[in-house]
Amino acid sequence: MRTMMQKLREDVRLKEGLNACMGCGICTAVCPAAEYFEYDPRSIVVTVQSGNEEKIRKLIESDTIWMCGQCMSCKPRCPRNNCPGLIISVLRRVSQETGAFVKSRLGRQQYLILKTIGTNILETGYCVYPASVVPETHPEQGDVWKWIYDNKEAVYERVGANLDKEGPGAMRKIGRENLDELERVFAESGGQTLFTSIVEYSRAYAKESGFVDANGQPDMEKYTDFLLNEDNDEK
Amino acid sequence: MKNSQVNVTKEIADDNYFYLRSCIRQNFFPGAENVFLDILKNKLGKNIIDNANHTSCTGIGYHSDIVPYETYQTMVARQFALMTEHGFRNAAVSCITSYGGYHEVLETWKEFPEEEAKARKNLKNATGRCFEIPENISHSCDIIYRFRHDIAELAKYKLINKQTGKPLRIVDHIGCHYAKIFPDKGVGGAEKNTVLSAVVEAWGGESVDYPERRHCCGFGFRHYLVKNNRSYSISNSKKKFESMEPYCPDMIVTNCPGCNMFLDKWQYALAKIEGKTYSGDKNGIPVLSSEELAALVLGYNPWDIGLQMHQVDVEPLLEKIGFDYNPDEKYLDANGNFMGKPEFIGCLD
Known part of the structure; x- marks a missing residue:
């Protein structure tokens, strides 16, 4: 059985992101997430650098690794050219591959991201798609977005976009052949495996937590509602 | 160094x-x-x-x-x-x-x-x-930077307040992944990035520095994508607006589509939450991308380039520049028919 460190080291980004941390903490000083959360990228790097299996296992089961906003502000400021943001990406990968992510509130949210962004990618070829930015769930988008959303066809046409139509242009319909290629890329390169891993671990956690239907199977709609309302005070 | x-x-x-x-x-x-x-x-x-x-x-x-x-x-x-x-x-x-x-x-x-x-x-x-x-x-933005002087030669407008004759005061926001991951891939590097400020100055504006110029807009990927987490995103944008406010900018220019959207929309959301704007008026600070700004100085019709899709109204900026435009065309569709309009534009009633 591979150790945590072996799993982390299999990812080239660990080599790219971790040279030799001297613990100066400049990454923490400039980190927007450290300002917002109780979060310290310096200590994460020190933990990974230590190679302590138990501490790394706890780390990938924790909320901590999900607090980074991936802005990479840490990267240009490190005197030794480490990149804590990249190390975080590696920890998150292992957390999802091993199922550790369901043990933390922020980690469990990966299921929500998969359902929105993952679905958009495979079904439309875009990460973000106008019909999925629903005003009711995006009140911050304001009245102008609501007007755009309600008049999509006319507004996009007015500004020269090609919404859902054949040919080139902004928000064009990405054809079936291209979507099939995208799906095959995901199947060939591990993307589909990761999607399946996130779904299966989430289903198991949903069942274990009592979100089941009349047949005792995981009820993922109930689970989604739970995730959407799971706040900081939960558990 | x-x-x-x-x-x-x-x-x-x-x-x-x-x-x-x-x-x-x-x-x-x-x-x-x-x-x-x-x-x-x-x-x-x-x-x-x-x-x-x-x-x-x-x-x-x-x-x-x-x-x-x-x-x-x-x-x-x-x-x-x-x-x-x-x-x-x-x-x-x-x-x-x-x-x-x-x-x-x-x-x-x-x-x-x-x-x-x-x-x-x-x-x-x-x-x-x-x-x-x-x-x-x-x-x-690199390509616009490279051809900024050619665009200036073709320009119909300068980034100058027509009434006062003074350069518009413009703050920039550089998307984090433009130069923070690889500083040598961004004009000016990560700390003293000049890709947008040089463009602003080439077109007659004044590039205004502010303390949190390098701070992230707050997208944070998973922090915006999950509704429960969006307070992270808005908090970071707020930090930027607070830092800009004392410098009274006429507009914000960005090179990143996401930052452009967040800096536009979060001003509206903050106004709803706090009852205040950071612009000294009820509208908020207009936020334009380098593409949109290039189009404006070149005299493109603002409604052809989609400026009616911004929450913070761009019309006060057009007025400052002395831009010749027709406000009555703002909400006409491609065939000239009225397509309705947003219930509310800007940040505060």
Whole structure:
């Protein structure tokens, strides 16, 4: 059985992101997430650098690794050219591959991201798609977005976009052949495996937590509602 | 001297671009992409291809960790394959996340050739496609920067307050992944980035520094994508607005589609939450991308380029510039029919 460190080291980004941390903490000083959360990228790097299996296992089961906003502000400021943001990406990968992510509130949210962004990618070829930015769930988008959303066809046409139509242009319909290629890329390169891993671990956690239907199977709609309302005070 | 402090002058291809669109920009500011293509083709006489077959690079999925790096590399390889098939070696990238991502992948392949071999194999097996490594990857803001003086010569307007005769006071926001991941890939590097300030000055405006100029807009990928987490995102934007406020900017210019959207929308959301704006009026500070700003100085109709899609109204800015436009056309469709209008524009009633 591979150790945590072996799993982390299999990812080239660990080599790219971790040279030799001297613990100066400049990454923490400039980190927007450290300002917002109780979060310290310096200590994460020190933990990974230590190679302590138990501490790394706890780390990938924790909320901590999900607090980074991936802005990479840490990267240009490190005197030794480490990149804590990249190390975080590696920890998150292992957390999802091993199922550790369901043990933390922020980690469990990966299921929500998969359902929105993952679905958009495979079904439309875009990460973000106008019909999925629903005003009711995006009140911050304001009245102008609501007007755009309600008049999509006319507004996009007015500004020269090609919404859902054949040919080139902004928000064009990405054809079936291209979507099939995208799906095959995901199947060939591990993307589909990761999607399946996130779904299966989430289903198991949903069942274990009592979100089941009349047949005792995981009820993922109930689970989604739970995730959407799971706040900081939960558990 | 640290690499982030080097005064970077990067290579920017001068013609023959393969355009790679942005998911966020297409969604929220599609007119900015269209007018960028129009400026390059019809004002600057450049060759740029808009290919229908490219998809999202999946960068938002990658940075929110649902797309593994191996898949991301293969998706990037597919974009490069489409370029290769069309005989192009220069990428013009609309999205900052993609821009950082393409460079990340290329750097990985330089350091770990086995990763490139794996991406080539994955791509071949999945699509039958092959690719050549691009010669140049530039962001759209790089290209505007490169031709800023040509645009100034063609300009109908300057970034000058017509009433006072003084330069407009403009703050910039550089998307994090433009130069923080690889400082040598951004004009001026990570700490003293000049890609937007040089453009502003070339067109007559005053580039105004502010303390939190380098701070993230707060997208945070998973922090915005999950509704419960959005307070992270808005808090970071608030920090930027508070930092800009004492300098009384006439507008914000950005190079990143996501930042453009967040700095526009979060002003509205903050006004609803706090009952205040950071602009000294009820409208808020207009936020334009470098594409939109180039189009304005060149005299494009603001409604053709999609400025009616911004929450913070751009009309006060147009008035300051003395822009000749028709406010009555703002909400007319492509056939000249009224298509309704938003219930509310700006930040505060």
